[in-house]
Amino acid sequence: MLDRLSRGEWEQALDFCDRSQLTLALRRVARVRMPPSIRERTDADARKNRERLAKLRASVRDQAVEVRQSALVGDDSDRLSGNCILHA
Numbered sequence: 001m002l003d004r005l006s007r008g009e010w011e012q013a014l015d016f017c018d019r020s021q022l023t024l025a026l027r028r029v030a031r032v033r034m035p036p037s038i039r040e041r042t043d044a045d046a047r048k049n050r051e052r053l054a055k056l057r058a059s060v061r062d063q064a065v066e067v068r069q070s071a072l073v074g075d076d077s078d079r080l081s082g083n084c085i086l087h088a
């Protein structure tokens with residue numbers, strides 16, 4: 001069925017998938033059947049998603065380090081006031 005889609009039908013399918021956050025799922029199951037231009041676009045989408053996830057992971061890692069460090073340097077007044085989230 002995918003082999004019979006016109007360029008316009010592929011664009012419609014991508015528009016729907018974009019709105020439904022299904023583009024990467026479509027790419028995963030149909031990439032080999034996509035026309036080159038559609039494949040290139042979804043490859044770019046996947047690359048951008050990997051970059052976003054890498055930034056998110058780095059941010060979470062940085063925040064975890066900050067929380068651990070603040071737990072190690074927090075004094076008793078921080079604990080009593082609730083300013084320090086974690087204490088070792």
